[in-house]
Amino acid sequence: MSYGSPWGTIKKIWSWVWMPLLVIIIAIGFTQLVAKPTTVDGPSMEPNLKNGEKVWAFKTAPIHHGSVIVFNAYGVDPELASEKLYVKRVIGMPGDKVTSSQGTIYVNDRPINQSYISKKEQNKSGGNWDLKKLAKKNDWKTNNDTLTVPKGQYFVMGDHRSVSNDSRYFGFVPRNKVLGVVKVFWWTGNTTEQGKYNIDKQWKHFYQAGGQSE
Structure with missing residues (x-):
């Protein structure tokens, strides 16, 4: 009785498994090198991102003023005892001077466009401050004596200003903590078209005067 050659059996098994295996390899490579799926945790980016919403963090996308990023806040937020991902909007880039006056945020003395949030939330930005005043008020652990964002770091804020735990309270986010820039797709959550x-794309009109910020 012939059972066939072992090689024939291997070829038959391979014909069944090669396609699923290839898909798995491509998926792993994509999430490791290109983009990582992330779930929004909490209300700090409302109304534009909801709690539980699925987004993608693109690792090689450029970071602009106004970009929404995902970063590992462990070691950034001193209240954390383990790794946790935060989603926030970049307000200050390296070298920027960031200030606030009566709800208006200024970057390098230019008022920024905050049309993505309500006037009420704009007024919750924390009153009148500059980076040095924030550092003193909230006892930042590092870079607590500067009026500009240090090299290789970012100043970030949540869109839901009244509840967001962000750079106003814990200071700057180092570039090596950033996982990527957030992109929203129609199948990933419940964001409205305006929210998307x-x-x-809001970064293209970061300043009140309009036009691209970069």
Whole structure:
């Protein structure tokens, strides 16, 4: 009785498994090198991102003023005892001077466009401050004596200003903590079309005067 050659059996098994295996390899490579799926945790980016919403963090996408980023806040937020991902909007880039006056945020003395949030939330930005005043008020552990964002770091804020735990309270986010820039797709969550625009493209009109910020 012939059972066939071992090689024939291997070829038959391979014909069944090669396609699923290839898909798995491509998926792993994509999430490791290109983009990582992330779930929004909490209300700090409302109304543009909701709690539990699924987004993608693109690792090689450029970071602009107004970009929404995902970063590992462990070691950044001193209240954390373990790794946790935060989603926030970049307000200050390296070298920027960031100030606030009566709800208006200024970057390098230019008022920024905050049309992505309500006037009420704009007024919750924390009153009148500059980076040095924030550092003193909230006892930042590092870079607590500067008026500009240090090299290789970012100043970030949540869109839901009244509840967001962000750079106003813990200071700057180092570049090596950033996982990527957030992009929203129609199948990933419950964001409105305006919300998607405010996440994906608002950076193009970062300043009140309009036009691209970069």
